[in-house]
Structures are given as structure tokens and as C-alpha cells.
Amino acid sequence: MTVKTxxxxxxxxxxxTEAKILDEWRLKEWAALFTxxxxxxxxxxxNPEAEPTTSLYYIHxxxxxxxxxxxxxxxxxxxxxxxHSTTTRNYHNxxxxxxxxxxxxxxxxxxxxxxxxxxxxxxxGKLKYELVIENDRLAIKHKKVVLNLDSLRPQGKISLxx
Amino acid sequence: MEIIQDNFEKSEFLVNRRVFSDKEILARxxxxxxxxxxxxxxxxxxxxxxxxxxxxxxxxxxxLFVRSHDGEVRALFNTCPHRGALVCREDSGxxxxxxxxxxxxxxxxDGELVGMPGKDGFPEDFNDEGxxxxxxxxxxxxxxxxxxxxxxxxAISLEEYLGNAKEYIDLxxxxxxxxxxxxxxxxQYSVRANWKLLAENSVDLYHGMPTHKTYFDIKxxxxxxxxxxxxxxxxxxxxxxHSVIEYEAPWGRPVAQWTPIWDDDFKKVMxxxxxxxTERFGEERANxxxxxxxxxxxxxxxxxNDIMAVTARTFYPTSPGYMEVQGYALAxxxxxxxxxxxxxxxxxxxxxxxxxxxxxxxxxxxxxxxAYNNNAEVQWNDISKGMxxxxxxxxxxxxxxxxxxxxxxxxxxxxxxxxxxxxx
Numbered sequence: 395m396t397v398k399t400x401x402x403x404x405x406x407x408x409x410x411t412e413a414k415i416l417d418e419w420r421l422k423e424w425a426a427l428f429t430x431x432x433x434x435x436x437x438x439x440x441n442p443e444a445e446p447t448t449s450l451y452y453i454h455x456x457x458x459x460x461x462x463x464x465x466x467x468x469x470x471x472x473x474x475x476x477x478h479s480t481t482t483r484n485y486h487n488x489x490x491x492x493x494x495x496x497x498x499x500x501x502x503x504x505x506x507x508x509x510x511x512x513x514x515x516x517x518x519g520k521l522k523y524e525l526v527i528e529n530d531r532l533a534i535k536h537k538k539v540v541l542n543l544d545s546l547r548p549q550g551k552i553s554l555x556x
Numbered sequence: 557m558e559i560i561q562d563n564f565e566k567s568e569f570l571v572n573r574r575v576f577s578d579k580e581i582l583a584r585x586x587x588x589x590x591x592x593x594x595x596x597x598x599x600x601x602x603x604x605x606x607x608x609x610x611x612x613x614x615x616x617x618x619x620l621f622v623r624s625h626d627g628e629v630r631a632l633f634n635t636c637p638h639r640g641a642l643v644c645r646e647d648s649g650x651x652x653x654x655x656x657x658x659x660x661x662x663x664x665x666d667g668e669l670v671g672m673p674g675k676d677g678f679p680e681d682f683n684d685e686g687x688x689x690x691x692x693x694x695x696x697x698x699x700x701x702x703x704x705x706x707x708x709x710x711a712i713s714l715e716e717y718l719g720n721a722k723e724y725i726d727l728x729x730x731x732x733x734x735x736x737x738x739x740x741x742x743x744q745y746s747v748r749a750n751w752k753l754l755a756e757n758s759v760d761l762y763h764g765m766p767t768h769k770t771y772f773d774i775k776x777x778x779x780x781x782x783x784x785x786x787x788x789x790x791x792x793x794x795x796x797x798h799s800v801i802e803y804e805a806p807w808g809r810p811v812a813q814w815t816p817i818w819d820d821d822f823k824k825v826m827x828x829x830x831x832x833x834t835e836r837f838g839e840e841r842a843n844x845x846x847x848x849x850x851x852x853x854x855x856x857x858x859x860x861n862d863i864m865a866v867t868a869r870t871f872y873p874t875s876p877g878y879m880e881v882q883g884y885a886l887a888x889x890x891x892x893x894x895x896x897x898x899x900x901x902x903x904x905x906x907x908x909x910x911x912x913x914x915x916x917x918x919x920x921x922x923x924x925x926x927a928y929n930n931n932a933e934v935q936w937n938d939i940s941k942g943m944x945x946x947x948x949x950x951x952x953x954x955x956x957x958x959x960x961x962x963x964x965x966x967x968x969x970x971x972x973x974x975x976x977x978x979x980x
Contacts, residue, residue: 436910450904451900474916546909547880549745551910552915
């Protein structure tokens with residue numbers, strides 16, 4: 395079996411593609427980017443290394459729940475995102491770790507703007523990925539969203555996938 | 557101004573929508589409610605050790621919730637007695653002293669002034685009366701770990717204020733033999749809506765199905781045998797504006813109602829837990845603790861919801877159309893790691909800014925607030941559901957619990973309005 399070599403540019407393109415998929419509300423495709431044991435988490439603000447047993451996370455999704463999350467948001471009864479908000483995700487300062495490792499770590503800064511009912515909210519922070527190569531394609535094993543905010547004010551909610 | 561119309565003959569209860577958008581009303585709420593009622597400041601387990609502190613915003617004030625050197629918990633106004641600067645700038649920590657950076661006045665963690673530069677410029681008896689200490693809120697009282705402050709020195713005691721609500725707080729706390737603890741990571745969020753809408757929403761079961769259909773869809777997919785979601789139970793007015801709904805839980809509860817998303821080992825753990833509850837409290841009370849949900853509102857702004865997990869939330873209006881919310885998770889002390897993770901998964905599936913339900917509540921409240929732009933022509937909210945049954949027979953899906961909030965609210969604000977008329 396030959397394993398395709400992954401270049402830094404492949405990783406960067408993968409991240410940009412994820413952002414585009416989310417901005418275009420192709421949420422089932424987003425969930426499909428994850429491995430079967432993939433996870434998606436948003437730890438408490440100011441304590442990104444908190445234990446999920448002793449601290450309350452915002453989001454702590456296993457593979458099933460991130461799929462539920464994606465599918466829920468596509469329903470008309472996910473009222474907070476119906477009609478869908480308009481979003482713009484920007485990823486910057488992308489740092490790609492060792493490309494030969496079994497798990498490739500990547501981190502980047504992000505700003506995600508969401509507008510709905512003429513109110514713009516902005517989420518700022520850092521994304522930390524663990525990527526693997528599966529069936530000759532990159533896949534997300536773990537995605538962690540570290541919010542660089544003081545609180546969720548005035549955003550009030552994380553109804554989007556960040 | 558007529559705030560409510562409480563018409564038993566017609567079984568109709570109306571609330572004037574101006575109370576959600578009027579700045580004068582907010583000023584009255586600040587003076588008569590947020591300066592005179594007991595307000596939740598935090599849970600005692602947030603500051604377990606001597607010197608532990610947390611900054612808290614309560615009733616619009618900046619407070620320092622601290623366990624002082626003498627072991628007493630205090631709520632200090634976080635303002636320097638000298639020129640007023642915020643003394644403590646860290647959100648939380650442990651310290652023996654707090655020092656204001658502006659002129660370097662220092663205070664012990666009970667608020668006592670212990671030093672300032674240029675002492676020779678002040679008389680020797682400068683602080684003999686203690687007026688240069690950081691001021692503490694005079695009234696801070698606790699009920700089973702829940703700590704409250706009151707800015708009115710003449711207020712009735714917390715226990716008297718809570719009254720009948722104590723029974724329901726007991727049912728929440730009694731699920732643990734070792735007491736409850738607050739988890740780290742209190743969720744700090746906001747809603748662009750009037751604060752009273754969240755008090756209503758937190759004890760509103762009527763909205764459950766239409767607003768949270770997507771959540772119930774997911775629960776039913778996880779457990780095809782999920783009881784038909786009947787949400788049967790009662791709505792009860794507890795006096796002083798407090799109220800509760802208590803109803804059969806359709807979903808798994810970490811204490812102690814098993815659901816098929818959890819494994820068989822867990823089933824045994826839960827059976828044991830239920831058995832122990834029965835030993836402690838008898839069968840009826842054990843059933844209530846394990847198999848029933850409780851959504852409690854403590855007037856004016858504390859909600860304790862013992863549902864698929866336990867949350868406490870408190871909220872405060874910075875303007876008529878915007879509130880700041882603090883969301884806590886509470887759990888039994890000493891819970892196993894596996895059990896705690898199951899509990900937290902339950903919590904996050906429904907609750908909080910990233911849950912599958914709370915953001916939809918947030919949206920509902922914001923849409924109400926936005927549409928109150930029509931208040932001049934469309935003046936009244938309807939809160940009549942169940943009145944026709946008689947208030948003693950209210951169902952959990954009725955609106956008695958909201959009427960009881962509004963009746964108390966109306967008494968307070970009407971008195972305030974009348975006082976003003978008397979002054980003129």
C-alpha cells in the first residue's frame with residue numbers, strides 16, 4: 395500500500411475547505427471530515443486544559459454527538475439558526491506540526507463572524523487539530539476550540555459550529 | 557400604569573409588555589427588587605479554602621466573594637475606599653491581601669486596611685471607625701450551600717424569604733449524601749432580551765415540545781422506548797414570588813434514573829443509588845428525588861433546574877433589552893469520574909450556550925424582545941394557561957408558576973409607583 399505524502403499545503407487547503415464547508419452550511423459534509431472516533435470540544439473560557447469532570451465545558455462532543463449537532467442545525471426547528479445565519483470564517487497563523495507523525499497537529503487562529511437579524515457577532519480564538527490520514531485523505535481526529543474571549547457576551551451562545 | 561390584569565372570572569392573566577422595554581421600570585426594579593431581595597452570589601464550594609476568592613457581579617454591583625482568614629465567607633464591595641478603583645482584578649484566586657494598584661492601599665482578605673504609602677500624611681485614628689476598610693455586604697446568608705446577599709440591611713432572613721422554596725432546594729441537595737459542589741467554568745453569557753423573560757422561560761414547560769423538538773428527536777433516536785413524552789406533573793406557587801414545576805422525567809437522570817444510552821454496569825449503580833435513597837428518605841421521597849424533574853425559580857433571578865443534570869442560573873439586566881447570565885453546573889461531591897462524565901454529557905446535550913436547547917430559548921427570548929417594538933399598539937402578554945382549572949390544580953405545563961412570579965412582581969412595582977404618587 396502506498397501512502398500519499400502530505401504536504402503543508404494539503405493541510406492548509408484542508409483547513410480552508412473545512413471553513414468553506416461550514417460557511418456554506420454543508421454540515422453533514424463537515425461531520426464526514428471526522429474519523430469514526432473523532433471529537434469536537436470547546437473548553438471553558440480561560441481554562442482550556444480544564445478537566446471535563448471538574449469543569450463545565452461549552453461543548454464536549456463525541457463522534458455521535460457532533461453528527462447530531464450537524465444534523466440538528468440543518469433542521470427548521472433548530473430555531474436559533476433558522477433562517478440560517480450568515481457566517482465568515484477566517485483562519486490565520488496556521489502552524490503545521492510534523493507531517494510524518496501518525497497524528498499531525500495543527501493550530502491556527504480564527505475569527506468567525508456571524509450575522510443574523512442585523513446583529514454581527516464575532517468569535518475569536520485558536521483552533522487545535524489532530525489530523526490523520528485515512529483512505530488517502532486527511533481526517534479530523536480531534537478539534538479543540540479555544541475561545542480567546544472574556545465571556546460569551548454579547549454573543550450569548552455558540553449555536554454555530556466553530 | 558397597569559402592570560398585570562389578573563381576572564379570575566375570565567380565567568385570564570395579562571402582563572403589560574411595557575415592563576420589558578421601559579427604562580423607568582428598570583430603574584424601579586433596581587431600587588425595589590435588586591436592592592431589596594435576596595440575590596444568589598454563588599455556591600460555598602466555589603471558595604473552599606481560606607483565602608479563596610472569586611469576583612462576582614451581583615445585582616449590578618462588583619463584589620469579591622471571599623473566604624477570609626477567619627474562615628468566614630464575605631462579600632466585599634470590590635472598590636477601594638480611597639478613590640474607588642476596582643481593587644481585585646483577577647477573576648479568581650487565593651490571597652491573604654488585596655492591593656489596589658492605584659495608590660497601593662492594601663487590605664486583608666476580610667477587607668481591613670493594613671497599609672498604605674505615606675502614612676504620616678494621615679491622622680493616627682484615621683481608620684478607627686473602619687470606614688477605610690473595604691466595605692462588606694452586611695447581609696450574606698446561606699441555605700444548604702447556596703449563598704445569597706441582600707443590600708437591604710433590614711431584609712427578612714434568607715430562610716424566611718425562601719419559605720416554601722426550601723423544600724424543593726432540599727430535594728435537589730438531598731440527592732447527595734456528601735453535599736453538592738459547583739463545577740469550575742461557570743458559563744458567562746448573555747441574552748439580548750429582558751431578564752424577566754428568562755425567569756419565565758426557565759420554569760416554562762409549555763414551550764418544551766415546540767421549542768425543543770430537535771432535542772426530543774435526538775433523545776427518541778437514542779432510546780426508542782423513551783416514554784411518550786407526557787411531561788406530567790404539577791405547577792406550584794411557593795410564595796414570595798417563588799415557584800416550581802415538578803414532573804416526571806422522560807430522560808435519564810444521573811440521580812438515579814437509568815436510560816439505555818448508559819451501560820448495564822451503570823444500571824446497577826443507579827439501582828443501588830435508588831435503594832440508598834429509599835433507605836434514607838422512604839420510597840415516595842426517593843422517587844421524587846430520582847425520577848422527577850424540578851424547575852425552581854427563586855424570585856427574582858435565581859433558577860435551579862434539576863432536570864437531566866442540575867444547573868443554577870442567575871441573571872441581571874444591564875438595560876431593558878439585555879441581560880448578563882451566569883450558568884452553573886452542580887453535582888454531588890465525590891461522584892465517580894464515569895458518573896460525572898455521564899452527568900456532564902447530559903448537561904451539555906441540552907443546557908448552556910453550546911447545548912441543543914438553550915440557544916433556541918435564547919432565540920425565542922430575543923424574538924419576543926424584538927417584537928416588543930410593537931408595544932404601543934399590542935400591549936399585553938397572555939399568561940392564562942391553566943387558570944381555568946383553578947390555581948390549586950395547575951399542571952406543570954400550565955403557567956401558574958409564571959403568574960406567581962408576576963403577582964409578586966406587581967405588588968413590588970405597584971408599591972413603588974404609589975410611593976411616588978404620594979410624594980408628588
